[in-house]
Amino acid sequence: MTMSILFVGGGNMASALVGGLLAHGQPREEIAVVEVNISVARDFHARWGVTTVSAIPENLEGISTLVLAVKPQQIPGVLHGCPALSDTVRVISIAAGVTTQQLSQGLRGHGNIVRAMPNTPALVRAGVTGLFAREGVSQEDRDHATALMHAVGSVHWLDQEAQMDALTAISGSGPAYVFLLMEALQRAAESQGFDAHTAQALVEETVRGAALLACSGHEDPGVLRQRVTSPGGTTAAAVRVLEEGQWFSLVGQAVAAATQRSRELAQVDGGAAK
Ligand SMILES: NC(=O)c1ccc[n+]([C@@H]2O[C@H](COP(=O)([O-])OP(=O)(O)OC[C@H]3O[C@@H](n4cnc5c(N)ncnc54)[C@H](OP(=O)(O)O)[C@@H]3O)[C@@H](O)[C@H]2O)c1
Structure with missing residues (x-):
């Protein structure tokens, strides 16, 4: 071509x-x-x-x-x-x-x-x-x-x-949400006693592996998540805390805020292009 x-x-x-x-x-x-x-x-x-x-x-x-x-x-x-x-x-x-x-x-x-x-x-x-x-x-x-x-x-x-606007909020800003999760996980790893270098390596490799698994096309993220969440186990303890903190609602609100901001910016910046 x-x-x-x-x-x-x-x-x-x-x-x-x-x-x-x-x-x-x-x-x-x-x-x-x-x-x-x-x-x-x-x-x-x-x-x-x-x-x-x-x-x-x-x-x-x-x-x-x-x-x-x-x-x-x-x-x-x-x-x-x-x-x-x-x-x-x-x-x-x-x-x-x-x-x-x-x-x-x-x-x-x-x-x-x-x-x-x-x-x-x-x-x-x-x-x-x-x-x-x-x-x-x-x-x-x-x-x-x-x-x-x-x-x-x-x-x-x-x-x-x-x-x-919605695409901007999902895939445009999306990498930042993943980086935010990585930042939080790294801080948590350090507060559990890992040095910064090890904490970073653990987080990067976990995110890379999880993304590859999720994108391998075999199962939905929800199914993959349930599979590592045995009743009464360690992941279940963590997921309960996230759900009590309104995880899904919080992410939904974040995406709605980004979509709205994209609309507003289109009026300001885009307006300048007229
Ligand atoms: N980066 C991202 O992740 C991303 C994602 C989606 C969309 N975008 C869009 O992609 C566009 C470019 O982003 P970027 O990060 O590559 O920006 P950037 O690094 O600032 O690149 C723009 C370049 O164009 C030069 N420039 C300014 N006016 C010019 C003119 N009249 N003629 C020729 N060159 C000129 C700038 O020089 P000066 O610095 O001297 O002004 C700068 O070197 C933006 O509109 C952004 O909204 C970026």
Whole structure:
């Protein structure tokens, strides 16, 4: 699948995507990056060997895909400086909270737009990306977006753009919930007498093993959890404490709060993109 891709923004996410694309066999010479920060551009080129430039070229002939990978508040400036795009140019934006409607307006009515929401495990090519396309984006263009984001992990298409807020709360913020659990477990391990190094190793290996088991596809997490929870046993003692602390309700409230915050930020940051 040939894509001549121009990334705008050469930060963490663009680096993860370019690394993933190269690993998937995308030729280096088919990728270029616009990066305003000279030292970031130099590092990007040194790391991945792709061409970097300091501004969006006036002539985008030969570019089939434009990936917007700057911070949401930098999107209006990028859209303003972008030349008129032909319908065939696929725009893929990973900017959190900036809607396809806002992107289209900023690009003077351009319609070939896909919005993507990856998460930080993309940095180790184990990300989850939610994708949403405006009406009228062809199946071929959707497939290109799938292929591009697949370079850093799995991909899930959303039917409605509003679902991006809930997706942000689950997979976008989700790694932080897991890290929070790891932090708490590590503290608890240390308070039970383990040194910090051992506590960290125990927690990391437990989380890795549990995630692999849960993702092996054979059983639901609930079944796996019941299997290690013998009546009157050690796990049952711990689970009782978590349930008394309203574990499920607390997690549900946390996700609802993140979804609501995503909606609010879309109005503030996304509004700036209009
Ligand atoms: N990191 C994540 O986990 C994650 C997850 C989901 C979505 N996202 C989205 O991905 C996007 C990029 O995130 P990131 O973490 O990669 O950000 P980042 O590291 O800040 O990268 C953005 C880069 O673009 C540069 N830049 C700013 N304005 C520019 C312009 N007009 N033209 C070209 N380059 C420009 C920035 O330079 P300066 O620093 O000098 O401004 C910076 O080096 C954001 O919109 C974010 O919402 C990120």
